[in-house]
Amino acid sequence: MSQRGRPTRTIRTEALARVEGEGAMRVRVAGGEVLDVQLQIYEPPRLFEGLLRGRALGEAPDITARICGICPVAYQMSACEAMEDALGIELDEPLRALRRLIYCGEWIESHCLHLYLLHAPDFLGYESGFEMAREHGEVVERGLRTKKAGNRLIAAVGGREVHPVNVRVGGFYRAPRPAELAGVRDQLERAREEALETVRWTASLDFPELERDYEFVSLRPEDPSEYPIDRGRIVSSLGVDVEPAGFDQTFEELQVEHSTALHSVVRGRGSYLTGPMARFNLNRGRLSPLAAEAAGAAGIGEGTANPFRSIVVRAVEILYALDEALRLIDSYEPPARPFLEAEPRHAVGHGATEAPRGLLYHRYEVTGDGEIASARIVPPTSQNQRTIEEDLHEFVSAHLGLPDEELTLRCEQAIRNFDPCISCATHFLRLEVEGR
Amino acid sequence: MSSVPLLAGIGNRMRGDDCAGLLVADRVREIAAGSIEVRDLEGEPVDLVEALGCSEVVVVADATSRGVEPGTVLRLDVTEAPLDPGISPPSTHALGLAESIELARGLGRLPASLVVWGIEGRDFAPGAPVSEEVARAAEQVARALVEELAP
Numbered sequence: 001m002s003q004r005g006r007p008t009r010t011i012r013t014e015a016l017a018r019v020e021g022e023g024a025m026r027v028r029v030a031g032g033e034v035l036d037v038q039l040q041i042y043e044p045p046r047l048f049e050g051l052l053r054g055r056a057l058g059e060a061p062d063i064t065a066r067i068c069g070i071c072p073v074a075y076q077m078s079a080c081e082a083m084e085d086a087l088g089i090e091l092d093e094p095l096r097a098l099r100r101l102i103y104c105g106e107w108i109e110s111h112c113l114h115l116y117l118l119h120a121p122d123f124l125g126y127e128s129g130f131e132m133a134r135e136h137g138e139v140v141e142r143g144l145r146t147k148k149a150g151n152r153l154i155a156a157v158g159g160r161e162v163h164p165v166n167v168r169v170g171g172f173y174r175a176p177r178p179a180e181l182a183g184v185r186d187q188l189e190r191a192r193e194e195a196l197e198t199v200r201w202t203a204s205l206d207f208p209e210l211e212r213d214y215e216f217v218s219l220r221p222e223d224p225s226e227y228p229i230d231r232g233r234i235v236s237s238l239g240v241d242v243e244p245a246g247f248d249q250t251f252e253e254l255q256v257e258h259s260t261a262l263h264s265v266v267r268g269r270g271s272y273l274t275g276p277m278a279r280f281n282l283n284r285g286r287l288s289p290l291a292a293e294a295a296g297a298a299g300i301g302e303g304t305a306n307p308f309r310s311i312v313v314r315a316v317e318i319l320y321a322l323d324e325a326l327r328l329i330d331s332y333e334p335p336a337r338p339f340l341e342a343e344p345r346h347a348v349g350h351g352a353t354e355a356p357r358g359l360l361y362h363r364y365e366v367t368g369d370g371e372i373a374s375a376r377i378v379p380p381t382s383q384n385q386r387t388i389e390e391d392l393h394e395f396v397s398a399h400l401g402l403p404d405e406e407l408t409l410r411c412e413q414a415i416r417n418f419d420p421c422i423s424c425a426t427h428f429l430r431l432e433v434e435g436r
Numbered sequence: 437m438s439s440v441p442l443l444a445g446i447g448n449r450m451r452g453d454d455c456a457g458l459l460v461a462d463r464v465r466e467i468a469a470g471s472i473e474v475r476d477l478e479g480e481p482v483d484l485v486e487a488l489g490c491s492e493v494v495v496v497a498d499a500t501s502r503g504v505e506p507g508t509v510l511r512l513d514v515t516e517a518p519l520d521p522g523i524s525p526p527s528t529h530a531l532g533l534a535e536s537i538e539l540a541r542g543l544g545r546l547p548a549s550l551v552v553w554g555i556e557g558r559d560f561a562p563g564a565p566v567s568e569e570v571a572r573a574a575e576q577v578a579r580a581l582v583e584e585l586a587p
Contacts, residue, residue, distance in 0.1 A: 051563040066450035133542035
C-alpha cells in the first residue's frame, strides 16, 4: 500500500497475545518521513478497578498488588496512602520509615531485573538475558545477587519476598524487630558495593543518540533532603506543583483512535515523562552523597535528557535505594503501634508514590460502611505511552538509513528505556516493508 | 544443594486459572508434608532461578496457554531440552518460565532433574473463578508428582 503514490515502509508489531489484551506497535514511513507511530503496549488495569468495587477498603493493597508481578509493593503503597488519605490517618515517622524501607527493596529488585535481564542485552547485542548470561555470567550473577538483596529486604519488612503479606492500611500487621532488619544488613552492604560497580558498568555502554525536550513529572517530598519514593507533591519541570489530590485537575487521559489504552497529557500542554529519569532530573540534589558522586562519575551528574541513559539512572537509583535502606535500618526505631486505625467514613482518598517505573496514582471513593465505591488506578506505563510514541517518532526519523532488522531492534530498545510492563516481550516488533 | 525434592508452584491467585500451579502446591503440601519442599512463586519467575539451585530434584507446576482443551495436563522433562516459550500464558512483564529456565541453564544452575507440569487454563481474567477442569487437573497433577517424588 502506498501513501499518495510514495512507497511505504511499515514497522509493525505482531499482535502480542496477552491474557487481558493485546500489544501492538506500528511505525509507518514514506518518502523519507515518519508518517505516524501507533503504540499500544499496556492494557490499563480497568478490570482491577471493577474488581475493587464493593470490596472492603482494607483489601485494596492486596488486590491491587496482583496487578503487577514485579512491583506489588508499589501498588500496596499507593493503595494504602490513598485509603489513609480517605480515613484521615497520618502515619507516624517510624511507620513511614518502614514504608520507605520496603519500597527501597522493591526499587532494588525491580530495577535489577530490568537493567540486567531486559535492557542490558539490547546494549550488548544479545537477543535475551539468558543469551547474555552464557557469555557474561559474572555480570548477570551480580545482578541476581543484588536483586536477591532487594527481595530479602522486602521479606524482612513485608513478611514474604514476592507478595508481601505484612502491609495493611494504617501501617503493618507486625512491625519487624530490630534484629530482623539487622539480619539483612550485611547482604545490603555487599550489594551496595556491587551496585557501585553496576553504575560504572552501565556508564561504559554505548548509547544511541537521542535527546528530547521532555516535561518531567515526579513526586517531590516536603523534606528537602529526601529523594522521592513514597510521598510528596507532584511536580514537573514546567511548573506543575500539586498535592496528589490535584492529579485529575492537572493530568488528563485522552482517548486515541488507534488504541484502547488512554494517553496521559498535562492539561493544556501535552505528553510528559515519569520514571527514573524524571525523578533524577527533578531531584538529583537529594541523592545521598555516595549516589550523587557515582552519578557524576558516570557522566550524568548534571542530569540527562537521553532516554537511552535511563539505564545509568536506574543503576544510580539501585545504589541510592541500598544506601537509603542501610540508613533507615541503622536509625530504625520500632513504632509504638504496628498500625493506626480510623472509623470508616464516606470520603475520597488520593495516593501517589513513585513505583520503580514512575508515578503511580490511586484514587478511591469509600463508603461509611468501609467499602470501595469506586477505584481509579493510573500506572506509570500508561502515563508514558504518548511519550514513548514521540520518542519512537523522533528516533526512527533520525535513523531511517538503518536496515529494517537493526531499526526494529533499536525501536525495541527505545521502548525498553521506559521499562514498561511489556519489557520482557522480546522481539514483539515485526518489520514489514510494503514498498521502498 | 538439598536431596529433598522441591516443588515450585507458579501463578497468580487473582487471575483465574493462572493459579493452577499454586493449587498443585497447596495440595502437595497437604498430602506430602515433609517429604517434598514446596514453594509458591507468584508472578516472579526469576526467583525460580534461585529455587532451581536449591535441590537436586526440582518440579515446577504452572498454568499453560497452548490453545488446547482446558484442564489438559502436560509433563515435560526439561533437564536437557529447552521448554517451548509458547506454552505459558504471558505475564505482566516478568520473564516467562521458559526464559527463566534457560537463564538458569546459561548460569549452570540447573538441578540434576527438572520436570515441568503444566495445566491448560480456560480463563485468566482478573477475578475469574478457577474453572472446574483446572481444579480437577490440579488434584491429578498433585497426586501424580507425589507418586513420582515420594512414593
